[in-house]
Amino acid sequence: MRLSRYFLPLLKETPAEAQIVSHQLMLRAGLIRQSSAGIYSWLPFGYRVLRKVEQIVREEMDRAGAHEILMPSIQPAELWKESGRYDDYGKEMLRITDRHDRAMLYGPTHEEVVTDIFRRSVRSYKDLPLNLYQIQWKFRDEIRPRFGVMRGREFLMKDNYSFDLDFAGALRSYNAMLLAYLKTFRRMGLTAIPMRADSGAIGGDLSHEFQILAQTGESAVYFDAAFEDIDFLQDELDVEQLKALYAATDEQHDPASCPVPPERLRSGRGIEVGHIFYFGTKYSKPLGATVVGPDGAEIPVEMGSYGIGVSRLVGALIEAFHDEAGICWPEPVAPFRLGLINLRPSDQGCSALVAELEAKLARAGVEVLVDDRDDSPGAKFAAMDLIGLPWQAVVGPRGLKEGVVELKCRRTGAREQLSPDALLQRFAA
RNA sequence: CGGGGCGUAGCGCAGCCUGGUAGCGCAUCUGCUUUGGGAGCAGAGGGUCGGGUGUUCGAAUCACCCCGCCCCGACCA
Incomplete structure (x- = not known):
């Protein structure tokens, strides 16, 4: 590609609205342009990076046995009324009314839709486990979008959903995703630390968030130095051992009760780029997503969901890889x-x-x-x-x-x- | 949503307090010269001063309303 014929609008000066370095560099290096608060267009250079990040995520999901689908960005409100989340979700959900006065919404997440697909198509435990994913634009009407694509209202997300017959199966799915995530981030040159997390609004009782280390990260993180010694791409990893390693954000970190000896405790700043949840039958029950088990009984399936902020990762990569002069792309995601x-x-x-x-x-x-x-x-x-x-x-x-x-x-x-x-x-x- | 700030050329800003019809740097275009770390000279183009209403002989400037964007907080992949 010749620069004289390419579309790469560079800015010599830093636009006043950009506060953090990744946002500044994404504007200056011609990756994105803002359309409205928290909503961006991706220019050729930025879009190339976005697609590379997306492709690495896709390859690792496929390798982990998930199947790619594409669900609608606009969803019917009825599904959310069925799950009970329509009223719970609040103003973050962008609600839309169509010409027939039907209540719709721009999807902030897709548990309802995927559960609906499942319940209409899967009947037997023999079809489990099943893991479906998509890479799709989502919209959450954040009160205050900021930091460019790191905290936009519209964002590209890889989300997948696992369906299992029982808890043991769900745990296997969960663990497989945890390992896939570590590989995925590692392939982009990032060190990701899985941290036990509150499962928040999505609900459930087993959850990890993935923080990548960057000097300009949004929150302080503490973790066992053992994470630095693991080669996520090569080693046979023991998930339970990994999950047992200490890692905490500063809200949860208590120096007094920290089990890691000081010489093995590392601290840094983290940016959350992924989150995985096990939530059992939270959606399968109200939506009636059941399969017939070996004994002939109808069983609501055990589910989990797993997200990676694909567009956010582009910003996070720049936070992790830049210097005074500009961006320093790792080869696997370089435009x-x-x-x-x-x-x-x-x-x-x-x-x-x-x-x-x-x-x-x-x-x-x-x-x-x-x-x-x-x-x-x-x-x-x-x-x-x-x-x-x-x-x-x-x-x-x-x-x-x-x-x-x-x-x-x-x-x-x-x-x-x-x-x-x-x-x-x-x-x- | 509470508090604060800012909207003037593509970008960064001055002008506003004290009203008289808009300016600087960078970028763009033309010409010449230059060429190993954001070149020089000469010339040119580009503005409903965020929008509306009002005050005034006259509004970028004063008043009121609205909109947008940014920051802090609460919230969050």
Whole structure:
């Protein structure tokens, strides 16, 4: 992709409305634009990241045996009256009336809809366990949206719902999701700490929230250093052992009664990016979601629900990975892997080499963004640092004479000179 | 929803107190020069001053109402 033909509106100055660094950088680096309070458009650059995050989540859900579906964003109020939540949910729920004066709502979550799908289609315990998920826009009419996409009113969420015959099965589903979540976040380069949590309005008695560590996180968190030693992508993990490890947000943390010895206690700041719940028959009972068990009796299914804030994760990633100059994307979610700067597009040699590199990289499937704009070198370096692609390659007249290009790692700032062929080897391999 | 702040060019702001018909920086456009860390010079375009009502000869400026956005609190993936 050539920057001269791309849509990447960058801002030199920080918009006044953005308070936290991820919001500022998302606006400055051309990821999003605000439409109204807590509601955003995703521009090409931001949308690429959103889709990458979404894809990692999707792959891990699929790997865990969940099936992707897509439920409606607009739901009928009747379902919520059946579950009893219509009156409970309060003003956070955006209520809509259609032309026939029928009560509708923009879904803040989908327990009712998915339970309705289940009850109309599943009859036998033999069809269990079942785990359905979707990645869908949701709306919660927050009293005060803030922090950009971190706390928007409209947000993209992965939510899934497990259906099991009994508690033991539900627990297996719950544990499988807990592990899937740890892998999912790890794949994005994030350290996520599962913490026992109140199950809140959704209800139930087994619940963990997932906090990722970032210096600018919204709340202080304390956890056992053992979390740092676990390789979530490689190790065979013992869920019960994991769940037994200490982790708490500052509201729940009591230094006096903390079981972790001080030398093993880590503290940091966390951003909540996921939440899992077991809630038994809270919805299956009122909605009549039952299966026939081995003994011929109708049994309400045991359910759990599991959420990941996909759009919030984009902000959280930036909170975790940035510096003074801008964003530093981890490779798995970077909008492009390599930024190729043509330092002097008016120079035929530079342009020829850039075109050749671009073509060969593209052929090898490398996502490359070429800065071919007629701008000053400093402006290009600053822009490239701001948008935070993991690797930057510079083709300029100076290096061209020596037959080298400069490669810079955005995260570490390390630079090296290498031949164009060596560059291709490095990325096309 | 309670408390506070702010709405003036795409972005950041000044002007408002003390009323006289709008300005600065950046960005944009044109031309020339420049080119390894947000270039220089010259020129140009861009505004119902958030909206409405009122006061006044005259309102960005004063008064009242409304709307939007931001911050603190309560709430939250």
